[in-house]
Amino acid sequence: MNSKALPRQINNLEVGVYECEIHLKFRLIEEKSLLSDREQLLQVLLEALTEGSDEFLETLQASVKAQEISEFKASPQMRRQLMRLRNLSDTIPQ
Numbered sequence: 001m002n003s004k005a006l007p008r009q010i011n012n013l014e015v016g017v018y019e020c021e022i023h024l025k026f027r028l029i030e031e032k033s034l035l036s037d038r039e040q041l042l043q044v045l046l047e048a049l050t051e052g053s054d055e056f057l058e059t060l061q062a063s064v065k066a067q068e069i070s071e072f073k074a075s076p077q078m079r080r081q082l083m084r085l086r087n088l089s090d091t092i093p094q
Contacts, residue, residue, distance in 0.1 A: 015085050017074045018066050024049070025061040 028048070034041055048057045071079055 016068045017071045021065045023063045027058040029056045
Protein backbone atom coordinates (compact mmCIF):
# COMPACT_ATOMS: atom_id res chain seq x y z
CA MET A 1 0.00 0.00 0.00
CA ASN A 2 1.41 3.37 -1.00
CA SER A 3 1.39 5.92 1.84
CA LYS A 4 1.74 8.91 -0.49
CA ALA A 5 -1.39 10.95 -1.10
CA LEU A 6 -2.71 11.12 -4.63
CA PRO A 7 -1.86 14.42 -6.33
CA ARG A 8 -4.80 16.78 -6.50
CA GLN A 9 -5.85 17.65 -10.02
CA ILE A 10 -6.53 21.36 -9.80
CA ASN A 11 -7.40 21.63 -13.49
CA ASN A 12 -10.49 19.46 -12.81
CA LEU A 13 -11.49 21.47 -9.76
CA GLU A 14 -15.25 21.68 -9.39
CA VAL A 15 -16.46 24.10 -6.78
CA GLY A 16 -19.92 25.13 -5.72
CA VAL A 17 -21.74 27.17 -3.12
CA TYR A 18 -23.22 25.25 -0.20
CA GLU A 19 -25.60 26.18 2.54
CA CYS A 20 -24.63 24.36 5.71
CA GLU A 21 -26.54 23.93 8.93
CA ILE A 22 -25.20 22.49 12.17
CA HIS A 23 -27.29 21.73 15.23
CA LEU A 24 -25.43 20.80 18.41
CA LYS A 25 -26.51 20.04 21.90
CA PHE A 26 -23.84 19.46 24.52
CA ARG A 27 -22.79 19.98 28.09
CA LEU A 28 -19.66 21.98 28.77
CA ILE A 29 -17.52 22.85 31.77
CA GLU A 30 -16.05 26.29 31.10
CA GLU A 31 -15.34 29.68 32.67
CA LYS A 32 -18.48 31.78 33.02
CA SER A 33 -16.81 34.84 31.47
CA LEU A 34 -16.38 32.97 28.18
CA LEU A 35 -20.15 32.74 27.71
CA SER A 36 -20.48 36.52 27.35
CA ASP A 37 -18.24 36.69 24.24
CA ARG A 38 -20.12 34.83 21.51
CA GLU A 39 -17.27 34.82 18.96
CA GLN A 40 -14.76 33.49 21.48
CA LEU A 41 -17.26 30.88 22.69
CA LEU A 42 -17.85 29.68 19.14
CA GLN A 43 -14.09 29.37 18.56
CA VAL A 44 -13.63 27.37 21.78
CA LEU A 45 -16.57 25.11 20.94
CA LEU A 46 -15.30 24.38 17.44
CA GLU A 47 -11.85 23.52 18.78
CA ALA A 48 -13.34 21.31 21.50
CA LEU A 49 -15.62 19.51 19.05
CA THR A 50 -12.78 18.75 16.65
CA GLU A 51 -10.82 17.18 19.49
CA GLY A 52 -13.79 15.07 20.56
CA SER A 53 -15.66 14.56 23.79
CA ASP A 54 -13.69 14.48 27.00
CA GLU A 55 -14.38 15.14 30.67
CA PHE A 56 -15.08 18.85 29.93
CA LEU A 57 -17.34 18.42 26.90
CA GLU A 58 -20.16 15.95 26.50
CA THR A 59 -21.93 15.84 23.13
CA LEU A 60 -25.61 15.02 23.52
CA GLN A 61 -26.85 15.50 19.97
CA ALA A 62 -25.30 16.56 16.65
CA SER A 63 -26.68 16.86 13.13
CA VAL A 64 -25.22 18.40 10.00
CA LYS A 65 -26.87 19.30 6.69
CA ALA A 66 -25.17 20.63 3.58
CA GLN A 67 -27.00 21.50 0.38
CA GLU A 68 -25.62 22.96 -2.83
CA ILE A 69 -27.36 26.19 -3.76
CA SER A 70 -27.34 28.42 -6.81
CA GLU A 71 -24.28 30.64 -6.88
CA PHE A 72 -26.61 33.57 -7.53
CA LYS A 73 -27.87 33.24 -3.95
CA ALA A 74 -24.32 33.86 -2.66
CA SER A 75 -23.04 37.30 -1.81
CA PRO A 76 -21.12 39.25 -4.48
CA GLN A 77 -17.89 38.60 -2.53
CA MET A 78 -18.46 34.85 -2.58
CA ARG A 79 -19.30 34.89 -6.30
CA ARG A 80 -16.05 36.77 -7.02
CA GLN A 81 -14.11 34.18 -5.02
CA LEU A 82 -15.86 31.39 -6.92
CA MET A 83 -14.85 32.98 -10.24
CA ARG A 84 -11.24 33.29 -9.01
CA LEU A 85 -11.15 29.60 -8.14
CA ARG A 86 -12.58 28.61 -11.50
CA ASN A 87 -10.16 30.91 -13.35
CA LEU A 88 -7.26 29.50 -11.35
CA SER A 89 -8.10 25.98 -12.48
CA ASP A 90 -8.22 27.19 -16.11
CA THR A 91 -4.74 28.78 -15.98
CA ILE A 92 -2.78 25.87 -14.50
CA PRO A 93 -1.10 23.74 -17.19
CA GLN A 94 -1.74 20.01 -17.19
